[in-house]
Amino acid sequence: MERINKKIIVVLTMFLGMFLALVLYMTYFQIVKAKDIATGEYAQYNRRHWVDENKVKRGTIYDSEGNVLVETQTDSNNNNFRKFLYGSIYSPITGFNSKNYGTAGLEKSYAKTLLNIKENTPLSELKKLVENQKDGNNLTLTTNSELQSYTMKLLKEHKGSIVAMNPKTGEIYAMASFPTFDPNTITADWEDIINNEKDARLLNRATQGLYTPGSVFKVVTATGILENQDKVESMEIEDEGSIKIGGYKVSNINGMVNGRTDLKKALVKSSNVYFSKLGSEVGGKILQDVSSRYFIGEKIPFDLPTTKSINGYYDGIDAANIATTSFGQGDTLVTPLNMAMVMSAIANNGVMMKPYIVDKVTNPEGEVEFKKNPEILSKVTTPEIANEILKDMVAVVRDGSEASLRAVTVAGKSGTAEIKDKKSTNAWFIATAPAKNPTIAVAVVLEDSGTGGDESAGPIARETIRKALNLGLGE
Known part of the structure; x- marks a missing residue:
């Protein structure tokens, strides 16, 4: 009898343990995961919403x-x-x-x-x-459908993204990502979309695509250099086409020798030597902070899901990696939205505005329930430094860039970013106009294009700006 009682106690204990485990499991989902299930990554699987929607x-x-x-x-x-x-x-x-x-x-x-x-x-x-x-x-x-349609058409032959926004308010005017999908036929097309992984048609490249920035990142390094001129040996160097830093050889594109080079010339000629040398002198810790102020490596608050860009500077980074990161290679990865925000901060006197795409919410009676007001996200740098970089970027475009417009002064910077483990490149261009009073900021990336940023992404940036200005956006 005693042996039977022990068995009963063991069985009851097991059932009690299982019951407690179930209670704890349900409590975890009710308390810890409740918000995620309702609104987060699990929300799409919440069948309750489908009962409501009918x-x-x-x-x-x-x-x-x-x-x-x-x-x-x-x-x-x-x-x-x-x-x-x-x-x-x-x-x-x-x-x-x-x-x-x-x-x-x-x-x-x-x-x-x-x-x-x-x-x-x-x-x-x-x-x-x-x-x-x-x-x-x-x-x-906040979007303009004519510009949205136009930017999607500009991408038709390219994988990539275009983001166009108001640098003064943070309003998104257009956000193109290609290849994409037709939401009206998503159920019928699902198997084809999922099986064709290379196209990643469900990925919003603008907010979730991560790309090596290449030379468009030089505007971030330029900010750190201008803020810390006391830490560099000289603001002018003799650019001989290559330099060795931390045992690593940095070369300009095609080994171009630029001679006596200051910051303006370094941006115009896109000198890897200049930015790696002065970036190394400023140091990784300072440049890590500057990058963070540009929200590289920080979570961008936005109406759509975003992937954090990766800040290529880290504690204990060695000299060679500081050098490569300073001219846009290294471990830095950025989203097109983030680079549009970088351009916007430079165009807006060093102030980065919080991006937004939902302007207002109205109830069924037409009453406004919520209206978005522009918010400052980050005070990146001083107006003086932002304006100096902006003037230098005007020189970049004026020096024969494919992004130039006849009647409007455009400021911009191209980037041709090497892709790790590939021989191909990503083509970049960031730009803003009119340079004296910017109302539009643009970031363009052409994924795995194998072309130079100015020759392929530059014309797309130019035409996006032309269209936006013709539509009177930002006025």
Whole structure:
């Protein structure tokens, strides 16, 4: 009998342990993961939202001109579905909405807003919400659809991204990423999209693509040099085409010898020698801080999911890696959005504005529930230093760049970034205009293009700026 009692106690203990483990597991999801399940990475799998969407009409998404981008329609079975009126042109921004495959883009990050579900709506209120068949809230974006369509067309033959924004406010005017997908046929196309991994069509390259920056990063190093002139041997050097730092040989493109070179000439000629030498003298710790102020390596707060750029400077970095990182190689990786923000900070007297693409939220009655106001994200550097770099970037474009415009002064910088473990390159161009009073800032990256930044990305930056100015954006 005693042996049987012991067995019963063991079995009861096991059941009790399993019960406690289940309680702890459920508590973990209710408390720790509740927000993620509702709004984070797990939100797209939350079936509760799909029950709501058949009863609650998801709100409409508009562009800055009031054009309808996405709306809810009803099929022959009286089921709601999302209609994306611009198809693949806006898919990097709006994302998709599928019962089978979840949501992405604004359809995901603003799901509760579009469904008019409060952050902590209790179950009883959810039932009322469903029973009353209420309409959701509407979004108005900062984008211009004519510019968005134009930038997507500019990318048609390239993998890559274009970001165009207002440097003074942080408003995103266009955000192109290619290759992409048609959100209206996402279910039918899903297998093809997933099986074609090389194209990464679901990736918003603008906010989540990470690229070696190459020479566009030199504007960041230039900031550190100008802020720390007391730490460099001289602001002018004799550029002989190559230099050895920390046992590593740094060379200019094609070994170009630039002779007597100051900062302006170093940017115009894109001297690797100059930036590696003076960057090494300034030091990794200072340049790490400067990069952080440009939000390289920091999480960018934005309406869409973003990947953090990687700050190539780190504690204990050696001289050779400081040298390569200073001219845009090394371990630094950046997103196009981040580089558009870098350009914007230089164009805006050294002040980086918080980027945003959702301008306002209105309820079904048309009342404004939320209106975005421009916010300062980072005071990167002084107006004097920002303006000096801006003037030097005017010289870069004036010196024969493919990004120049006849009637408007453009400031910019190209980049031809070597890709690790590949013989190919990424082509970059960042630019702003009009240089005296910038209203548009642009970042262009052409992925694995194997071409020079000025020859391929430069014309795309030029045409993006031309179109934006012709549309009167930023005025």
